[in-house]
Amino acid sequence: MSARRYLAAFGLAGLGKGLLLPVLSLLLLSRGLDAGTLALATGAFALTVVLLELPSGMLSDRWGRRRVYLVAHTIGAAGDLVLAFTGQAFGGMMLLGAAAAFESGSLSSLFFQRWIDARGKETLPRAASWMNLLETGGLAVGALAGGAVGAAAPAFLLPYAPLLLARFALRLGALAAAAGIPADPPLPHAARRKPDGWRRMASNRPLILLLAGGVVLGAALGNLETYWQPHLEQLAGGYTPLLGVMSCISMFGAAAGMAIIGRFAARLRLEWVYAVFQLAVAGWLAVLGHITNLWGYVGGFGALYLCLGGSDLARTSMLQAAIPPAQRATVMSVDSLLCRLGAMLGSGAAAVALTYVGVPALWTGLGLVLAAGIGVQLLCGVTRTAGLSVKK
Known part of the structure; x- marks a missing residue:
């Protein structure tokens, strides 16, 4: 290929x-x-x-x-x-x-x-x-x-x-x-109606846990993306060219996290990479709003996205290893949909919460919720199924 x-x-x-x-x-x-x-x-x-x-x-x-x-x-x-x-x-x-x-x-x-x-x-x-x-x-x-x-x-x-x-x-x-990629044939009619793939997917607990975790992750990151810009301006005392720099930091930070984990993936258990880096994301989110130094805030923001890139690479690999081939595109769409719904739910919750607390407290709460979600996934067995590990 x-x-x-x-x-x-x-x-x-x-x-x-x-x-x-x-x-x-x-x-x-x-x-x-x-x-x-x-x-x-x-x-x-x-x-x-x-x-x-x-x-x-x-x-x-x-x-x-x-x-x-x-x-x-x-x-x-x-x-x-x-x-x-x-x-x-x-x-x-x-x-x-x-x-x-x-x-x-x-x-x-x-x-x-x-x-x-x-x-x-x-x-x-x-x-x-x-x-x-x-x-x-x-x-x-x-x-x-x-x-x-x-x-x-x-x-x-x-x-x-x-x-x-x-x-x-x-x-x-x-x-x-x-257009230059060889076409994939449509799914045969019999395979479209065959329920085995869906049954296997529904019985795959780690896969279900990863999909459900996307809702919490979407809520947390959606609110971070919404409020990091006004919070930066507040620390800077007005408009700052760092707005453009921060956008690049988030993208390049995530790319760096992916590259680092991709380089050492053969030596790591991806289930634990996912859990540890997601907990690191939760920790940075919980403290980010309380950093009062401008450059400390920029550094914390970059560190958060570095950890997010590493966890995203592990999560993507785990999902792809677990999805039944005949439902791959459907499950990927479900995952994307759940993340978007999480962001929408998070926005609604934030609109209510911000009438009582500020952005730093909101981010702290979301960080704790994200950490709790990872804890639930660990307790329910997201790291205990070899079928999701791509490490031999």
């Missing part, structure tokens, strides 16, 4: 996503939205993803994972053009939401399945490391480029259109890379 086309598609897609990260809200405001309708537009994106996440994963398993990936970027390209040349912000965001849902778990599930078939489960950390490094690196580079080009946006006749056209071109590159 040659991984080059897969990795090229992952890298180009990540680069395209990164281009809009620093300026998406400004782009939508330039298309006629105000503060109130901006929240509705981003909500339309999130709702579209949630509604299509699971159906798109099931379609990937049944119709073909490469096909669904090609459909995803075709829809996304249409969304880029709508946002670039029209004022239909809601329509554009819904198209981008549909593209995100269809992309989730499609080509990546095919990549992992063919990697396992060719090289075995024991090499999964290497596959996860390469995929995550290309995606995260693309996001980081794209965010830097998007911030630089976005600063000149008012000079263009159509603000931010060059960024959207650049992302459109990157989507075409990802489509070309994926």
Whole structure:
């Protein structure tokens, strides 16, 4: 199996996503939205993803994972053009939401399945490391480029259109890379109706625990992503260029954590790597808001994402080793959906909690909840099943 086309598609897609990260809200405001309708537009994106996440994963398993990936970027390209040349912000965001849902778990599930078939489960950390490094690196580079080009946006006749056209071109590159990958045949009709894979999955306690843990992780990280920027400005006494630096620190920190664990994965039990690094994430989250020194806060933020990268690599490898092949894309979509639902639930809980406490106390509470969740997983046996270990 040659991984080059897969990795090229992952890298180009990540680069395209990164281009809009620093300026998406400004782009939508330039298309006629105000503060109130901006929240509705981003909500339309999130709702579209949630509604299509699971159906798109099931379609990937049944119709073909490469096909669904090609459909995803075709829809996304249409969304880029709508946002670039029209004022239909809601329509554009819904198209981008549909593209995100269809992309989730499609080509990546095919990549992992063919990697396992060719090289075995024991090499999964290497596959996860390469995929995550290309995606995260693309996001980081794209965010830097998007911030630089976005600063000149008012000079263009159509603000931010060059960024959207650049992302459109990157989507075409990802489509070309994926089109050269051998197609996976649709799932045979008999296999679609066979319940054995689902029964095995439902009886796999560590897999269920990992999926459930994604809800707690999504709630914790969702609130961190929401409030780290205003908290940084509070420590800095106003706007600071460190906002852009911190975005890069999170991406490169996670990539570094993945690279470190990927380098030593053959000597480690990934179940314990997952548990230890998740507990480290919980610890940093609990104390981060109480760090009053600006540079200490920046360092703690980077350390948190370094630990998150290591735990994410271990978790991804464990999940891929446990998922039944016929349901791989569906389960990956379920995992993504649960993380998104966790973020939504966490946002609702934070809205209530922040009427009584500040952000530091909120983060401390979420850190304790995350640590408790890891404790429950340990007690229930997330580390005691050899089927999830990729270490021989």
